[in-house]
Amino acid sequence: ALQTLLQPRLKSVEGELCLITGAGGALGRLFALEFAKEGARLVLWDCDAAANERTGRQARDLGARVHAYTVDVSRREDIYAAAERVRAEAGDVTVLVNNAGVVAGRRLLDCPDELLERTLLVNCHALFWMTKAFLPQMKARNHGHIVTIASALGLFTTSCVEDYCASKFGAVGFHESLAHELQAENQGGVKTTLVCPYIVDTGMFAGCEIRKELRSLIPPLEPLYTVQQSMKAILGEQQMVCIPRLIYIPFLARVLLPWEANLATYRFMGGDKCMLPFIRRSEAKVSST
Numbered sequence: 700a701l702q703t704l705l706q707p708r709l710k711s712v713e714g715e716l717c718l719i720t721g722a723g724g725a726l727g728r729l730f731a732l733e734f735a736k737e738g739a740r741l742v743l744w745d746c747d748a749a750a751n752e753r754t755g756r757q758a759r760d761l762g763a764r765v766h767a768y769t770v771d772v773s774r775r776e777d778i779y780a781a782a783e784r785v786r787a788e789a790g791d792v793t794v795l796v797n798n799a800g801v802v803a804g805r806r807l808l809d810c811p812d813e814l815l816e817r818t819l820l821v822n823c824h825a826l827f828w829m830t831k832a833f834l835p836q837m838k839a840r841n842h843g844h845i846v847t848i849a850s851a852l853g854l855f856t857t858s859c860v861e862d863y864c865a866s867k868f869g870a871v872g873f874h875e876s877l878a879h880e881l882q883a884e885n886q887g888g889v890k891t892t893l894v895c896p897y898i899v900d901t902g903m904f905a906g907c908e909i910r911k912e913l914r915s916l917i918p919p920l921e922p923l924y925t926v927q928q929s930m931k932a933i934l935g936e937q938q939m940v941c942i943p944r945l946i947y948i949p950f951l952a953r954v955l956l957p958w959e960a961n962l963a964t965y966r967f968m969g970g971d972k973c974m975l976p977f978i979r980r981s982e983a984k985v986s987s988t
């Protein structure tokens with residue numbers, strides 16, 4: 700009985716039109732399948748047509764109605780053009796999951812400028828254009844939900860991922876300002892949820908690791924677990940979620956403790972150089988192609 704009291708009520712998304720960006724990727728695919736199981740109609744966007752179609756087929760197998768579009772969300776005009784098609788072919792989007800994301804994976808000083816810019820375009824600027832394209836219809840009905848898949852690295856930082864941290868701090872700032880705006884305008888029917896996961900075992904950050912002895916304390920997250928925890932937060936209409944909850948500690952420490960104290964903790968936990976093996980791996984990939 701206590702369990703049911705403590706468990707927040709989860710809303711139904713049956714019949715809602717749910718758009719997921721980066722739906723061909725690891726988390727995007729799992730989001731699509733979870734929303735399919737909940738009875739939502741899906742609009743899937745990805746720049747990788749084949750991966751997106753694969754997600755579409757799996758979701759259809761679960762009985763979902765699916766509209767798949769090949770869209771590069773780093774291009775504003777492509778977003779607006781695809782949004783027009785979605786409105787004409789599928790109707791008004793009521794749940795928007797901004798999930799597409801990239802990272803340069805190179806040292807700042809060795810990284811081509813375009814690669815750094817792309818991270819900001821996909822992880823941050825796209826949020827403006829997606830919201831401008833789909834929020835008006837949500838506001839008109841005072842009904843909808845905008846989900847931002849940010850990152851723990853939108854709440855605190857580490858070395859060698861300047862592009863990514865800048866973009867995810869941007870995403871967090873964007874999301875919070877939008878949430879305030881909807882509240883200030885009494886648009887309480889349009890919900891917002893910010894998702895901030897720690898490393899997820901999807902390959903995106905392959906090689907990233909903290910001090911060996913501590914890895915079992917905070918292991919990389921399973922993709923399915925990450926999406927299930929996110930779904931609980933979304934359907935529970937929670938404003939924000941850190942996955943795992945332990946991530947609230949470095950988030951709070953960042954603002955509560957002096958820089959030197961955080962630096963000492965980073966060094967002790969191997970948080971200072973956790974990206975180096977990841978960078979080395981992705982640079983090796985670049986030089987072998």
Ligand SMILES: NC(=O)C1=CN([C@@H]2O[C@H](COP(=O)(O)OP(=O)(O)OC[C@H]3O[C@@H](n4cnc5c(N)ncnc54)[C@H](OP(=O)(O)O)[C@@H]3O)[C@@H](O)[C@H]2O)C=CC1
Binds near residue numbers: 726747904
């Ligand atoms: N993995 C992790 O450790 C963590 C990930 N996150 C965030 O979760 C989200 C999903 O990541 P994850 O599933 O791991 O990564 P994936 O790389 O598996 O998925 C990302 C998807 O987005 C697509 N995508 C990239 N750029 C564009 C673009 N310009 N237009 C359209 N689609 C695009 C990718 O396509 P393509 O493959 O062709 O590039 C890919 O299908 C991201 O926002 C990421 O930042 C947050 C915390 C931790």
Ligand SMILES: CC1=C(/C=C/C(C)=C/C=C/C(C)=C/C=O)C(C)(C)CCC1
Binds near residue numbers: 851856949968971973
């Ligand atoms: C910095 C730091 C840590 C490591 C964080 C890491 C490794 C985060 C990786 C996040 C990723 C890959 C996010 C992707 O979006 C600890 C040890 C938790 C605590 C001390 C500070």
